[in-house]
Amino acid sequence: MPESGQGRRGHAVVIGGSIAGLLAARVLSEEFARVTVVDRDELVDEAAPRRRAPQGHHPHGMLDRGRVILNELFPGLTAELVALGAVECDTQNDCVWHNDARRLHPAPSELRGLVVSRPLLEQHVRSRVAALPNVEIRSRCEAVGLLPGDGGVSGVKVLPVGGGEPEELAAGLVVNAAGRGDRGVVWLRELGYGVPEEERVDSGLVYVSREYRGRPGDSEAAAILIAHSTAAPRGGFAIRAEGNRWLITVLGMGDDIPSADPDEYERFAEGLPIPDIHRLMQSLEPIGAPRLMRIPTSIRRRYERLRRFPEGYVVLGDALCQFNPSYGQGMTVAACEAVALREALRGGVEGVARRFFPLAAKVVDVPWDMAVGADLRFPHIEGRRTLRVKLLNAYIARLHVAAEADPVVGNAFLQVTNLVAPPQSLFSPRILTRVLRPRPAAVREARVLVGTAAVRDE
């Protein structure tokens, strides 16, 4: 990176000033003389959920890999957030994990989690990006189309939200980070380009989240995570947040979904396979009303497979691939894609799309396969259940049994889900023998308490 600013040339525009767009802008600021980020939302300098990023009402987990990249892009970020009340924790030792209603064995580990509300994280990253001398963030500014250029895209057409004249922003590179509502596919078609293939998985997932005020001694844990499983399809998360708060989500799928009615919300939590979250909720004081969010279909767009692609245009973040959020991957994948963009830019701006999309596809492959594979455990979710997926899910179920007693197995699992180690590491001889070690029948059978009924996990 040309630290002094020498060698930076041209102008780049980023559509979307949320996590993916901000991380992209940070990377682009190394290469371009000027970077403009446009967002149609009102971006005010406060740690509050925004209208166009409604997921800010729900707790967000930051995976270890994402935390490392954020600290590399913004040195000291974690420490600054901790000073504002965020919690840095040992992911294995300080968080309570239940997978298939089995408690993953806590033990000191090298995995670090950052427990913070999504709005504070976004506000802080935005203020760091806004402080870069060659970056401008324009709020209430909506991208409405791409400008055609010689063999590709030459900029973005924008409109001020609330009225005003349209404006054309010429750019050597346009980065689309417009998230789930992205219209980039339509814009590309308007320019005469093909439409990327899409892979879709609809889990019918519903989140309901509520904020609570913490009280002294409420819990030893930094977070409590109850993953949903086929035996107990209800799940929940409780994470600490700055300002002495807890953010608590309950989630369900298909016919068994939570409601935003406060009493029903609590009853749903009571039906979670593990009582910890309901118990915590009972001991805390709610701050606001529960908020419901239906989670849209997970979509992966295969831009890397397009035969003809415009020069000067790349797509990342949720606009490229939106995940089932219950696996906590979106922000970390956006961070990994920003790093991939930096790598693609090493070869110059020319041909950057051709270099970026295959790199981004590699970033997305593992988390997408993990999320889709886990979704396909549930019979109501449509999708191809290959032998590989079935075997993998059977193995992971067995791994959760082993992880209840064996912290080494639990650590290997968390390393993979935190995108620190590749999935193959779960099949190393060291882990395989521990997972497949015979266990007494009483240990293999999960007795999952749902309310007062005992349910057996087949």
Ligand SMILES: Cc1cc2nc3c(=O)[nH]c(=O)nc-3n(C[C@H](O)[C@H](O)[C@H](O)COP(=O)(O)OP(=O)(O)OC[C@H]3O[C@@H](n4cnc5c(N)ncnc54)[C@H](O)[C@@H]3O)c2cc1C
């Ligand atoms: C309920 C829920 C829970 C989640 N939990 C987690 C979690 O635990 N961990 C995790 O890592 N991820 C989680 N995610 C995913 C995470 O929120 C996203 O992956 C992350 O925010 C990156 O998204 P993004 O920046 O690509 O898009 P978004 O955050 O959706 O932002 C897109 C931005 O683009 C702007 N925009 C859109 N169109 C235009 C336009 N035409 N012109 C100008 N601006 C435009 C919008 O205003 C918005 O600011 C969750 C998501 C949901 C829905």
